[in-house]
Amino acid sequence: MEPISASFIHLDLVGVLLLLIFGFVGGLVSGFIGSGGAFVLTPAMMSIGVPGIVAVASNICHKFPKALVGALKRARYGQVDLKLGAVLGVSAEAGMLYGAHIQESIKTAFGHAGSNLYVSAAFVVVLAIVGSFVLYDAWTVHRTGAHQAEEKLTRLARWVQSLNIPGTMIYFPSIKTRISFLVTIPIGFATGMLAATIAVGGFIGVPAMMYALGVPSLMASASELVIAFIMGVGGTIKYGWGGHVDIRLAMIILAGSLFGIQLGAIGTTYVKPYMVKVVMGVIMIIVLVSRAIVIPVYLSDLQLIEPIAPENSKHLQNLSFGIMALALVIGAGIILRALIVGMHLHHLELAVAAATASLAARRKPLRLSPVGRFDHLLVATDGSDFSTGALRVAARFAKRNNAELTTMSMVMIGLDTEGMAADVIQRAEAETRAVLAAAQAAIRADGYDTRIELRQGVNPHKEIVRLADDQHADLIVMGRRGRRGLALMMVGDSTRKVIGYADCSVLVVPRAADIWQRRILLATDGSRHAERAAEAAGQVAKIFGLPITVLSVLRPKFDDVRRAEAQLEVDRVREALAQESIEVDSAVVEGVDPAAVIIESARQRGADLIVMGSHGRTGMGRLLLGSVAEKVIGEATCPVLVVKA
Amino acid sequence: MSDKSKYLSPLLGFGALTAVMYFLLFYFEDEIVEITGKGGWSFLIPVAIAFAISYGHGNFTGAFWDWLGIKAKH
Numbered sequence A: 001m002e003p004i005s006a007s008f009i010h011l012d013l014v015g016v017l018l019l020l021i022f023g024f025v026g027g028l029v030s031g032f033i034g035s036g037g038a039f040v041l042t043p044a045m046m047s048i049g050v051p052g053i054v055a056v057a058s059n060i061c062h063k064f065p066k067a068l069v070g071a072l073k074r075a076r077y078g079q080v081d082l083k084l085g086a087v088l089g090v091s092a093e094a095g096m097l098y099g100a101h102i103q104e105s106i107k108t109a110f111g112h113a114g115s116n117l118y119v120s121a122a123f124v125v126v127l128a129i130v131g132s133f134v135l136y137d138a139w140t141v142h143r144t145g146a147h148q149a150e151e152k153l154t155r156l157a158r159w160v161q162s163l164n165i166p167g168t169m170i171y172f173p174s175i176k177t178r179i180s181f182l183v184t185i186p187i188g189f190a191t192g193m194l195a196a197t198i199a200v201g202g203f204i205g206v207p208a209m210m211y212a213l214g215v216p217s218l219m220a221s222a223s224e225l226v227i228a229f230i231m232g233v234g235g236t237i238k239y240g241w242g243g244h245v246d247i248r249l250a251m252i253i254l255a256g257s258l259f260g261i262q263l264g265a266i267g268t269t270y271v272k273p274y275m276v277k278v279v280m281g282v283i284m285i286i287v288l289v290s291r292a293i294v295i296p297v298y299l300s301d302l303q304l305i306e307p308i309a310p311e312n313s314k315h316l317q318n319l320s321f322g323i324m325a326l327a328l329v330i331g332a333g334i335i336l337r338a339l340i341v342g343m344h345l346h347h348l349e350l351a352v353a354a355a356t357a358s359l360a361a362r363r364k365p366l367r368l369s370p371v372g373r374f375d376h377l378l379v380a381t382d383g384s385d386f387s388t389g390a391l392r393v394a395a396r397f398a399k400r401n402n403a404e405l406t407t408m409s410m411v412m413i414g415l416d417t418e419g420m421a422a423d424v425i426q427r428a429e430a431e432t433r434a435v436l437a438a439a440q441a442a443i444r445a446d447g448y449d450t451r452i453e454l455r456q457g458v459n460p461h462k463e464i465v466r467l468a469d470d471q472h473a474d475l476i477v478m479g480r481r482g483r484r485g486l487a488l489m490m491v492g493d494s495t496r497k498v499i500g501y502a503d504c505s506v507l508v509v510p511r512a513a514d515i516w517q518r519r520i521l522l523a524t525d526g527s528r529h530a531e532r533a534a535e536a537a538g539q540v541a542k543i544f545g546l547p548i549t550v551l552s553v554l555r556p557k558f559d560d561v562r563r564a565e566a567q568l569e570v571d572r573v574r575e576a577l578a579q580e581s582i583e584v585d586s587a588v589v590e591g592v593d594p595a596a597v598i599i600e601s602a603r604q605r606g607a608d609l610i611v612m613g614s615h616g617r618t619g620m621g622r623l624l625l626g627s628v629a630e631k632v633i634g635e636a637t638c639p640v641l642v643v644k645a
Numbered sequence B: 001m002s003d004k005s006k007y008l009s010p011l012l013g014f015g016a017l018t019a020v021m022y023f024l025l026f027y028f029e030d031e032i033v034e035i036t037g038k039g040g041w042s043f044l045i046p047v048a049i050a051f052a053i054s055y056g057h058g059n060f061t062g063a064f065w066d067w068l069g070i071k072a073k074h
Helices: A013-033 A041-047 A052-076 A082-144 A155-162 A181-198 A202-213 A217-241 A247-268 A274-301 A310-362 A385-401 A422-445 A460-470 A485-489 A493-501 A528-544 A560-579 A594-604 A619-623 A627-635 B003-027 B029-036 B040-067
Strands: A169-172 A177-180 A376-380 A404-412 A451-457 A475-479 A505-509 A520-523 A548-554 A584-590 A609-614 A640-644
Touching: A013 A041, A013 A052, A013 A217, A013 A247, A013 A274, A013 A310, A041 A052, A041 A310, A052 A217, A052 A247, A052 B040, A082 A169, A082 A181, A082 A202, A082 A217, A082 A274, A155 A177, A155 A202, A177 A181, A181 A202, A181 A217, A202 A217, A202 A274, A217 A247, A217 A274, A217 B040, A247 A310, A247 B003, A247 B029, A247 B040, A274 A310, A310 A560, A376 A385, A376 A460, A385 A404, A385 A422, A385 A475, A385 A505, A385 A528, A404 A422, A404 A460, A422 A451, A451 A460, A460 A475, A460 A493, A475 A493, A493 A505, A520 A528, A520 A594, A528 A548, A528 A560, A528 A609, A528 A640, A548 A560, A548 A594, A560 A584, A584 A594, A594 A609, A594 A627, A609 A627, A627 A640, B003 B029, B003 B040, B029 B040
Parallel strands: A376 A404, A376 A475, A404 A451, A475 A505, A520 A548, A520 A609, A548 A584, A609 A640
Antiparallel strands: A169 A177, A505 A640
16 A cells, blocks of 8 residues: 555645745734634645645644744733633534544545535535624724723623533633633534634634633634644644644744744734734635635535536636635735734834923923013004004003003105105104004093104114114004905014014004903914913913913824824923913814914904914014914904014 | 844844754655654654744744844733
8 A cells, every 4th residue: 555655745846935925824814813824724735736634634733833832922912811722622622523523424425525515514604604793893893983992791701701500610811700611612612623624713712702701802812822722733643643744844834824923923912902803704704705606516516506517616616715815815914904003003102102201301391481571562553443453452451461551653754755845744744643642542541541652764663673672662562454355364564574573572453353351372382482472371361360271283294292292382381371370271183274273272262362472583584474373363353462482 | 232133142043943953854854754654653753843843933933023123012
């Protein structure tokens, strides 16, 4: 008689490479979901000429060392319940022997086609029931967004855990309670039977642990590796005794699969637990399709249906194998993607934690400066309607703070004016004096007083800034041009330039605005001028006894580090203001258009003064106010205080 | 010691051990295939080989991913 070893094939390079790749992908899936990586290996080996029994034997022989390495790795992550795996493994061993016995009986009675039909039918029935349930469960978790929530016990698991059969109770760490080992026997037995039938016992073992015993999914998939190890050793002894194990094949697959199983095990530490269900469910459903496709072939072989042409049978079988391999590739793809995304997020989390710690260590708590009390205010008017709001607010601010108030206006003397008759200039000057007198009268009518200043010059902004410097003004108050057409888009040219060149803060007041009475909104971006803005907002809040909302706007493109910094900065400003006994709240809001977010937040919170920092640039940069500040000033319906750093 | 160099010695050590074991497996390929093909108690040989290689290669592959910086999240 020919020795069995004569059926061991000669290995070529392509065959070896294929086995390595299949081994790696299968290992990746097994490392992640506990099993399921081996079912393509038997047909894959057969496709390169390995006889069926040798393929099955060699597959099992590579599974137990793979499961051992995977179980050890995942035990290091605290995911393995060794006791549960061992208890289930013992009954699985019995189930496997019984499953193999049934297989042999069917083969004797109905031949090769009968055996294949039984295997395919087992695939389809088990995978349809369990696979759709697992996938539905994963979908429910995904849909409800309960990714982080603790996995819920099924009614069946609650009932199993409530059973108390004296003398049979065992404590399992993964379930954190005692259950009767009598319950584990059918589960292990079914797992073993399925392993003997379709080479993937875990498709019953893992869902049964999750749904019938209440084991968390990550621990179920890890403990399945213990069962796979026990069954693998048993299977190897059984087939090895018959001389069917080609150890070369097994070790080549192992060479690839150990890389895979390590990576799959690492992957479980980065993903949310429900991903185990997603991968398992997806693979199960695709494999179901692959096995359903070939059922007509076996029915035809058994002459239960009209015969199928041999070439069509071959095509269906090739298609079935292709889909089965695809299931594994898709499963591996989901795992790798989850691993890459998980690692990326983890690195970001670490970077955020490091940045937050370093920021917290580097930045001292903010202390509000006692200086800059708005003791001297300068309000500029051109006599137009646009100045009425500025005059009203300046007068009421000064009155409330008992501050010195100067109202200024100017006569424009330019190159073209010099050629004019003296009476024209005098008339212009008289008109400006009248404007100032009217302003003074209005302020007096409001119960306060103001000094008036008339200046002559070419550029309004230069005269305003010069006067503010001369008088050591703490604040310049100006009106805002109209809110229609171009004026809506642009802050008046003079206003922009005053903000750019003045050393003190500038308050821009829309025509209809009045003094603030409800709330101050402080927009902060964590910069140096934002600190000054916080100090100014604090001063105003104390003068008027108003609450402050500290707001930071995040653009969607900001990374996690920048978001963490923004939150930290907002907290820091809030704490500093709270220490000054100011009522303060804060918000970090995301938006594409920060100016629109600031204006909308002010409206929603009933804020009637917005405080912002200004860059305080030098040179040409002085002319650039910053698009956010300019838009807020241009569109806000309340006064906007621009604080210079 | 940098993170990478920490994993270099187990990587090289277990890599060499694995290479030697695979070399021996295929160097004595014919003898091993003949003995294990006989069945019976010779099943101990594939089981022993599988355990030995899983130790060497398991540690090597573990060190390999560590060395690449692909480590479990703690």
